[in-house]
Amino acid sequence: MVDVTLDVRLGEVFGLAGPNGAGKSTLIALLLGFLTPTSGSLRVAGYAPRAFVERFGVGYLSELVIIPPRWRLEEALTRYALLAGVEPSLVRSRVVELVDRLGLGEHWGKQIRQLSKGNLQRVGLAQALLHDERLLILDEPTHGLDPVWTQRFREIVGELRSTDRAIFIASHNLDELQRIADRVAIIDHGRVQRVVQTRGAARDATSTPYRLVLAGGSEQARDLLSGATEPSPNEFEIPPLSLDELNTLLQKLLERGVRIAAVTPVYSSLEQQFREAVDEADARQSGRERADL
Amino acid sequence: MPLAHRRARLSRYLWWQLHDFMLHQAPATIAIMAMFAYLTLAPILNGSMTDGRRYTVSTLPENVVRSFFGDSLGSFMLLATLFATNGIVATDRKTGYYRFYFAKPVSAPRFYANAFVANGLGVLLVALILLAAFAAIIRPIFPASLFPVIAAMYLAYGGVGFLLSTIWRFDWLSLVTVAVISSIGWGMWGEDPGIAGLLVHLLPPMHRASSLFAFVAGTTTHFPWGAQLWLSAYGATCFAIGLWILRARSLASQ
Numbered sequence: 001m002v003d004v005t006l007d008v009r010l011g012e013v014f015g016l017a018g019p020n021g022a023g024k025s026t027l028i029a030l031l032l033g034f035l036t037p038t039s040g041s042l043r044v045a046g047y048a049p050r051a052f053v054e055r056f057g058v059g060y061l062s063e064l065v066i067i068p069p070r071w072r073l074e075e076a077l078t079r080y081a082l083l084a085g086v087e088p089s090l091v092r093s094r095v096v097e098l099v100d101r102l103g104l105g106e107h108w109g110k111q112i113r114q115l116s117k118g119n120l121q122r123v124g125l126a127q128a129l130l131h132d133e134r135l136l137i138l139d140e141p142t143h144g145l146d147p148v149w150t151q152r153f154r155e156i157v158g159e160l161r162s163t164d165r166a167i168f169i170a171s172h173n174l175d176e177l178q179r180i181a182d183r184v185a186i187i188d189h190g191r192v193q194r195v196v197q198t199r200g201a202a203r204d205a206t207s208t209p210y211r212l213v214l215a216g217g218s219e220q221a222r223d224l225l226s227g228a229t230e231p232s233p234n235e236f237e238i239p240p241l242s243l244d245e246l247n248t249l250l251q252k253l254l255e256r257g258v259r260i261a262a263v264t265p266v267y268s269s270l271e272q273q274f275r276e277a278v279d280e281a282d283a284r285q286s287g288r289e290r291a292d293l
Numbered sequence: 294m295p296l297a298h299r300r301a302r303l304s305r306y307l308w309w310q311l312h313d314f315m316l317h318q319a320p321a322t323i324a325i326m327a328m329f330a331y332l333t334l335a336p337i338l339n340g341s342m343t344d345g346r347r348y349t350v351s352t353l354p355e356n357v358v359r360s361f362f363g364d365s366l367g368s369f370m371l372l373a374t375l376f377a378t379n380g381i382v383a384t385d386r387k388t389g390y391y392r393f394y395f396a397k398p399v400s401a402p403r404f405y406a407n408a409f410v411a412n413g414l415g416v417l418l419v420a421l422i423l424l425a426a427f428a429a430i431i432r433p434i435f436p437a438s439l440f441p442v443i444a445a446m447y448l449a450y451g452g453v454g455f456l457l458s459t460i461w462r463f464d465w466l467s468l469v470t471v472a473v474i475s476s477i478g479w480g481m482w483g484e485d486p487g488i489a490g491l492l493v494h495l496l497p498p499m500h501r502a503s504s505l506f507a508f509v510a511g512t513t514t515h516f517p518w519g520a521q522l523w524l525s526a527y528g529a530t531c532f533a534i535g536l537w538i539l540r541a542r543s544l545a546s547q
Contacts, residue, residue, distance in 0.1 A: 032396055034545040045296065053396060056296050060396030066389040082306045083397035083404075085299040127393055134296060137396075 001026055001037075001190045010134075011163040015181030015198070016170040017270070019278055023190040024170045025063060028139055031168070032060060044135070052135075057084055059133035063140045063170075065124035069113035073104060076112060077126055084131040098126040101156070103149070117144035125153070129160075136160065136167045142176060154180055178270040186277040189285050193277035198270055208265040208272045210246065212236045217258035224252055237266065301399035303407045310408045314415030318376040322369075322419050329368055333361060350431050356512070362427070362434055363510030367503060370446045373419060375468055377412035377447070378454030381405060382539065383462040391544050401544060402536040409455055409532070413447045436509050438516070445525045446502060452528030453497050456535040459542075475499050497531075498523050 001023050008014040018024050029035040030042055033050030044052040052058075067076050077095040086094050099105055102122040107115060115123065121144045128136060142150045157180050160167060171177050177184050182199040185192050214221060214234045221236070228236040241249065246263075253260060267275065336342040337357060338349065348354075353361075382405050385391040395401060420443050427434065453471060458464040475496035482489040483500070501520035507513045 029545050032392075034392070034395070035543050050400070054398055054400045055298050057299065057398035058396045060393070062389075062392045064389065066392065068388075068390060079306065079309050080393060080397065082302040082309075083394060083399055085301050085398050088302055088305050124393075128396075131299075131397075 001030065004187075004192055006185055006192065006195075008166050008168060010166050011161070012183065013157060013161060013167045013169065013181045015177035015184035016168065016187065017172070017174055017177055017184050017274060018187040020172075022188045024187060025139065026190075027187065028137055028168075028170060031137060032058060056135075057131055057133055059128040059131070059136040059138075061124045061128040061138045061141055063143065065120045067112045067120075067123065067127075069111065071112050073107050073110055073112065073115070073123060074099070076123065077130065080127040081130045084127075086131055094130060098129055101129075102126045103152075118146055118149060121145055122149065125156075129156075134165050136165065137170075138168070139170045140172065141169060142171070142173060150176070174270045174274055175268060178268045184270055186274055188278050188281040191281070193281050194273065196270055196273045208267045208269070209240050210238045211262075211264050211266055212238055212260065213262040213264075215259040215261040217253075217256065220256040221253055221258045224249065224256070234261075299398050301397055301404075303399065303403060307407050307411045307414075310411035311414055314377065314412045315418065318373075318412070319415060319419045319422075322373045322376050323422060325372055326365065326369055326423055330361075330365060333364065337361075353431065358431060358434070359510045359512050361431075363503075363506045363512055365423075365427075366439075366443075366509055367506045369420065369423065370443065370450060370502070370506075371472065373416045374447055374450035374454060375465060377416055378409070378451045378458060378468070379465040380458060380462075381408055381412065381455060381464075382458040382535075383464050386544070386546075387462050395544055401539040405455070405459075405539060406536060409451065413444065413451065416447050417443060434511075436511060438509050442505050442509050442521070445521055446505065448532065449497070449502070449524035449528035450499075452530070452532035452535070456531040456538070459535040459538040471497060472499055497527055 004027065006014075016024050016027065026035065030037060031044060031049055033048070033053055042049050045056075047055065071079070074095055077098065078091055081091045081094055082088065099108060102125060104119065104122055104126065107119055112120065112123070121141075125138075125141060128138065142153050145153060154176070157167060157169075169177065169181060178198050182197070184196045184198050186194050186196065212221075212225070212228070212235070214236070216234075218234050225236050225238060228238045230236055238246075238249070250260065250263065334350075337353070338347065340347040348357075380387075382401075385394065391401070394404060417440060420440070424435070424439070450468075454464060454468045457467045457471070461467070476499060478493045478496045479498065479500040482493045484490065485493070498520070501517070501524055504513065504517040504520050505524070508516050
């Protein structure tokens with residue numbers, strides 16, 4: 001990581017996206033104090049990372065959920081609860097509550113090694129939520145979850161959203177970050193390339209092409225869609241347009257009797273920004289390498 | 294709302310660490326000590342080491358029993374400590390278990406010091422089980438100095454094992470290597486007045502342990518305070534260096 005400054009605010013769900021090897025896991029290891037920076041310093045709420053974690057704790061879900069395989073599920077959560085500083089008399093009720101919340105009841109007495117990837121991921125999430133942490137760091141939280149639990153995860157993040165909590169989520173899944181994060185930092189080559197506002201920001205219609213699916217009238221539409229490609233019958237991919245241009249085009253199509261079934265952006269705004277950021281970072285990196293030669 | 298300072302419940306967690314020791318390391322220690330006892334006593338009982346004179350456990354001479362007790366104690370301490378400190382830190386680093394532990398409000402030195410204490414309690418419990426077995430099978434010997442000496446020797450050997458485990462993952466191999474090298478080193482240069490004699494003082498004084506075990510077994514009457522203090526101080530120093538390394542070094546590898 002080089003020259004990274006991120007300002008994550010309380011009440012915010014902050015996303016971290018980047019290609020493989022971009023430095024996401026390294027940044028998280030630095031935030032938790034598992035690694036120390038080779039130069040410079042890091043501060044979490046004014047504290048050095050280890051000092052922060054050792055004083056207040058962090059709700060952390062690692063990309064790979066690694067728990068001793070012989071531990072039973074409830075045993076694992078009981079142990080982690082004690083380490084999280086949960087009052088001993090409340091440990092059991094807290095564990096039961098989280099097991100219920102994450103649908104793990106049927107696996108209560110099972111050993112960790114008997115759990116599927118998705119269930120293990122849920123155990124990982126449960127241990128991160130054992131204490132009411134003010135900082136949550138979730139690394140690829142939906143990795144291995146089925147669609148039902150991916151949806152449930154989004155709901156849980158919504159429930160956890162609070163004015164005195166910051167939630168930091170690293171994910172490859174841009175669609176997921178687009179849905180749940182307020183802002184997303186895109187990192188590549190160890191640097192923050194840009195920070196994208198994903199919530200409450202107007203979509204920039206010129207930044208993405210659109211996919212238009214028709215229910216009828218393809219012949220009439222073809223004249224108006226001269227610059228579009230046709231990946232399949234009744235489906236057109238329109239080059240990037242402004243919102244006004246897009247709406248004018250749709251109006252003309254409707255006037256010609258074309259029946260429109262769907263209009264969707266080819267890329268979400270985050271995907272588009274991600275592609276641009278990564279392409280720019282690659283170009284800069286190539287430039288640096290050429291300069292070094 | 295200001296952040297609330299809190300701490301892990303390590304005194305409660307100690308029971309889980311002790312549970313792990315009793316479940317995994319204790320059975321192996323007991324099994325190997327049973328084998329050691331059988332292999333040591335069988336040649337005495339069947340006469341192959343006593344010029345054809347056979348014994349039963351009840352007719353074993355007192356001096357043989359005491360000597361066997363002292364030897365067993367020496368082997369037990371090395372073995373139990375090896376099992377108790379093997380991978381105590383290195384395994385969590387190697388496997389990645391540390392990630393969930395140390396996202397909680399707990400420092401690595403406190404967590405592993407807790408584990409060291411828990412495993413030490415486990416070693417005492419195993420000693421109690423073996424002592425009961427010794428009393429039931431051979432004859433009762435309950436020297437008052439036994440448990441203080443076991444605790445001191447756990448600190449002495451375990452401190453070295455703990456330090457090695459904080460440094461790298463091949464800790465059991467290193468502990469055995471250190472034990473062998475120190476035995477050879479002290480044997481060859483322990484009395485040397487030159488540089489070699491000075492350098493050998495950096496090695497753990499494991500050769501001094503036999504006098505402690507002999508006192509516990511009752512084969513000598515003079516308590517070797519010097520050996521006890523030297524061994525304990527050496528182990529305590531290694532343990533303290535191990536804690537410092539845990540504080541100073543990154544938990545993850547780059």
